[in-house]
Structure formats: C-alpha cells, structure tokens
Amino acid sequence: MSASITRESRWKIVVGAVLVQLALGGVYAWSVFTPVLHMGGWSKTHTQLVFTAAIVSIAVAMLFSGTLIRRWGPRPLILFGGSTLSAGYLIAGLSGTTSFLPVFLLIGILAGFGIGLGYMVPLVVAMRWFPDRKGLITGVVVAGFGFGVMGWVKLADSWGHLLENIGLSNTFVVYGIIILLLVMIGGRYMVFPEVEAGIKSLNATNCLTRREMLRTPEFYIIFAAYASLAASGLMAVGLMKLYPMELLMNSGVERASASVITGTAMGVFFSLANGLGRISWGAASDKLGRKRSVMLMAATQGCWFLLFPSLAGSEFTLYLGATLIGFNFGGNFALFPTLTADLFGADSVGDNYPVVNLAFGLGGIIGPTLGGVMGDLGDFTMAFTICGFMCFAGSFITLFLKSSVHRFAAEQDYQIEPVSNSSRS
Template structure:
C-alpha cells in the first residue's frame, strides 16, 4: 500500500509541475504580440521579426527528436534538466538580443528556446503516457492542454507588461517564471522507468502487450508516413486562417468586438478539445475522433468560402478547435501505433508535419490567393487538404486492421492490446 501511495504522489507531483513547465512551451505562439514592440525598437522588418516564430517552432520539433534520442542514452531526468536550462537561458538572453541585427535573437529566442522547449516537452509527454499506459489519451491530453493554455493567459499578461515596460523587461519577467518552472519540474520529475515496481506492473505490462518501435524502425513503416501526411494536411486549414482570422472578419464587415471574441473563444475551444478529445478517444478510438475533427475542419473551410457574415466567425472558432483536437490526439495516437517506450522521439518525427505545414502554408496561400475571390479559393483548398488528411487516416486504419482483423477501434494491435488489458 505504501508503494502504491508513493507512486500516486510521484505521479501527481510530476503531472502538476510538468504541466507548469509545459505551459511555457506554448510561448512562441504569443510572439505576434511581442513582434510590433520588438520591430519598432530594433528597426527590423516584419519578415525578420516573424522569423523568430518560425525558428522557435521548427527548433521545438527538432528538440523533441533530440531530447527523445538523448533520453534513451542518458535518462529522462538529465534531458529534462538540460532542456529546461537551455529554454530559460534562451529567454533571459533574448532580452539582451534586441539589437539592430536579428541574428542574436534568432539564436536565443529561436534556436535555444525552441530546442529547450522540445527537449522538456518530449520527456514530460513520454513520462505522462508511461504513468497511464492504458489511458495515454488522458495523460497526453493534460500535457498538451497546458501547452495550449499558454496563449490564453500569457497574451493579456504580455500585452499589459509590454505597454508599460517594453519587450526587455517583459522577456526577463517571463524568463524568471520559466526558471521557476524548470527548477520545479526537475525537482519533482518522476519516470516509471526509474521505479522498478511500476516498471514491473503498469508500464511493463503495457509494453509487453505490444511492439515498441524505435524511431529507425518506425521510419521504415507505411504507418509513419500516413500519420505524417494526416498531421500535415490536417493542420493546413488552421495555418491558413489563423494569421488572418481577425482581419478577414473585419473585411466582411463583422464588428471588431465579434472578431476579437472569436479568437478568444477559439483559444478556449482549442484548449478544451486538447483535453476532452484524447480522453474520449481512450474509449471510442483515436482514429474515429480524428476523422470527426477532419470532417469539421473541411466543413468550416467550406463555410468560410460562402459566408459573408457571422458564419465566418463560427468557422474560425471551429478551426481553432480542430487544431486543438489534432494536437491533442496525435501524441497518444503515435504511442498507440508505435508503443510508448520511445514515444517522445517518435512523436518528434511525426511533428515534422507541423514544420512543413508552417513554412508551406504561407507559400501555398500566396500562390492561390489571386483575383477578386482569391481568399475563397484559399479556403476551398483548405477543405480539400482536410479531405486529403481524412483519406490518409483511413489508409492508416486499413493497414492497421490488416495486422489485426478483430480490431474494434480502428487503431491496430497496440491499442487493441491496451484496451484488452483494461478489461
């Protein structure tokens, strides 16, 4: 009983402090609030300022891959400590990188912050799923919800501090919070792999029921590329509408209050779907839930094509929710297909779809957005890409079912085994 009670306390403290640390991995998504203040003070162009966001997001993905690989050799606790230190140092140093050349900011805010965030993210996400081997959706949902909540809380906080004190003081203040999150997560981090009793029970049993793919093995499967394509095409609709969600509504004559509210409500829906959908998927199946998200995304983009009023506002909120659904569901889906032992590194490779979508969508939008109805063509293309993602997730389901004819959930051997284990 004492062992069980100790494990529960370890798990609770790890999830609590881990969620606090993961909260700050969403910080790059509020860069749009910082950018006007930074460019005004440094003289950078808008494109130079925007590169800080793209570098941070890209480095985050590669940080997941790097952290997952290092975790296999040095252990999760050391990787968490190194990643948190790199993240904290990157933000604190970025406060002193506001100079005429953007290169120092690219290194500190972009590369250092992104890599550090990715390393922390992969370790905490993997540990959370390992603590709940039969409820990986619930565990990963909590983690990615914390990431999604960053924009909701940090945006108004940052805006007020930027107006009063400017970007240097604001970045230093955020950096101090990140140091606190780094220390707390390092102190209370607990991995089931470090606990022999847990390894013999929950996580050990889950791993024994299904094959645990290394990243090299995963990259040689068709299932990986179906997952990658689903994430890539499923996220394009969000990246199409997110940068222009307010301005497009204003162009349609929708009141500014409604346009701003749609983004705020969309952020809340984004966070809720990150938590609710993965937990629901533990019961009804992950592929089923992701298919539903993609259908809604396609419908929302079609609504944007034909709506000239508040229908566009509804569509924006739906797209934000679909983004949260995809980001919340894919960690546990990846673990269901390829196992949880190497979950962090494996998911890092799947997240390459985010990098491709992030850099490719603006180029695609500029190519399609021509003529009087250019944006409607863009939204129509977004619906097509959502449909393409649906096709790829269905192809994933078919290939998994071939290896398990009795699969009731459309996921494959790993999740089938986990579901059977719960019974």
C-alpha cells in the first residue's frame, strides 16, 4: 500500500485516518442511550459509570499502543482495535442484555479498550506523513472522532430512529457492523511512509524517551492541565442532554420534543463544533503556539461553562451553548498531542502521548462520576460552576509551561538521545 502513496497523494492517508476516527468516535454517543436506560431503571450514576469505564479503558489501552505499533505495524493494530470495539457492541446487542454489569463490561471496558488500542494509529501515521503541518493535520485527523459523534447520535435518534424502530439491542448490533466496516476501509491506508516517498524523519534526534519525559516538570504541568480540562469537559458532556431536558420539560415542552431538541444540541451543534474546534485550534496553534492556545482555550471554556445554566433552558440558546462548549472541548484533542510532540519529540509521540493521556483517564474518573452524583442530587448549576473553575485552573497551570523541554534537559545536564529506528512509533 505504501508504494502506491507518494508525497503528492498523501492525502489518502488523511481520508483513511478520518474514517478510522469516525468509527472510534462512538464513545461520545453514549448520552443518546441514557434516557432509554433511565426508563429501564438505571440511575444517572450507573449510566455515567459506563462512560467512565470507557474513558479509563481507552487511557489504559493507549499505553500499549506505541509498543504494538512498532511490533505489529499500524494496519494490523487498527484492525485489531477496531474489531475489539465492534465486538463489544455486537456481543451486547446479540445477547439482548440491557443489564448494568454486562453493558458495563462489554461497552464500557471491552469497547473502550478497542478504542484505546486504535486511537494513536491514525495520529502517528498522519504525523509521519505530514511533519510540515503537524498542528493542522492532527486537528483534521482527530476531527473525524468529533464529527463521528453527530453521526452516531443522530443515527440512533432523530435521523435514523434506530432506538425507536428496532430497540436498544439491535441498535448496538448496527453500531458494531458500521464500526467494523469503517475500520476495514480506513485501515487499508494506515501505513508508514517509505524513504522514497519523500517524507523526512520527524526530528528523531530531538526525542525524549518515556522515562526521560517523566523526569521533566513539563510533563506534570501538562498532565495537571489536561486532567482539569478533561474532568470538566467529560463531566459536562455527561450532563448536557439530561439537564436541558429537565429544564425544557419544566417549562412545558413535551418529553419527545425536549429529547429532539437536546439530541440536536449534542448530536449536531456540539458535534460539528467539536470537529471544527479540533481543526481550528490545531491550525491556530501553528501560529499562536501550543502554550498560548491551551491557555486561551481553557479560559474561554471556563466562561462558557459558567454561562451554560442560563443558556440551557431555551432551544436556541442551548444550541449556542452546545456550540461554544463543543468548539473548545474539541481543541483538547488537537492541542495536547501536538504539545507532547513539540516538547518531547514527534518520533516518540506514540510512546509519550499515551502517558500524557492518562490525564484524560483521570478526568474520566473524576468528571463523569461527580457529574452523575450531582445529577442525582439535581444540582446542575453547581456542576457547571465546578466545570468552569476547573478550566480556569487548567489555564493557570499552563502558564508555568516552558517553551522548550530541551532547555530543561540542558539545565539538568543529561543527554537527549536519538530514538533508534527500532524504537520509533
């Protein structure tokens, strides 16, 4: 496959990467199932625990992805990860179970693990093919993950009406089949460039190993900032359908209409803005710098969270709030991988970013769990206030980030060793 791709035709890689990310993005469609599960006797905390399990499983599985990319190659790894994700939905659907524990294990743990195995593949491959446009191309690739939310949500809800027409279990089966098809098609293009393709090595002489990265204060700064932003964002994502539904129904809107409105807010406005935010923040960071972009994104996100309770009770202001929050939330997934590559080396990003991304897993424990508890208490306003101040904290923490990790390495008087071909991801 790589012989048929040249520098001029390398955009085929982007198309394949976006298809793969579309398949992996179904995790954020979980909120579309929560009203059905609540009517089946699930508590808000139970529904948030499945989402939490998926986020944690993604983070843990990503730790192994750098090693597996080197050993297996990108195409076999993405096919295995995608098949694992698909199997979680297919088994859950074909078994017909809607009980908490089986769904928790199959969609929370198994499907989440499949996503984590595959998530780094399109990012690493795209960075290898586009070393000259790192921020933009990372944003474009991860935008597929964000745009996927719209397709998955609307397929089950107001466009495809799957939940209404075929029920929850059969919807899981359809999801599993579509995921497998997307991964098989996009995975064909997940290959590294050959030397003759004209793509230069990605600064292999300026890479820190995972152990060296852990010796720098930069790692702990971006880890703390990312954890704050992830916890706030994931907490909000888990509540942004339930809270507006309650407000709309309290104002006299029928349940069916409220479900359509909130589904549109999350499945269309949030999703589209999420994808556009990934591209826009990635491109902006090439101009503004990663540190400044993270600080700006986090600070403005904090403002939108504080404003959201006043926007959530009306259809059009809800759409506005979902758009603003989705746009900034998407920026995390473009900025932190490229920030990791800039600080610690692009050739080692496959090993190092999964460790940084553990912050997202930590946020996935704190945010949705706290959101579920506060949702059961009915204190949504306080929940979004907490989200806002978490974002302000993330912006402030980023202020202490140095512009170059190599300067810190020099101060500590240790040598940054090149990453050998055998250890590059």
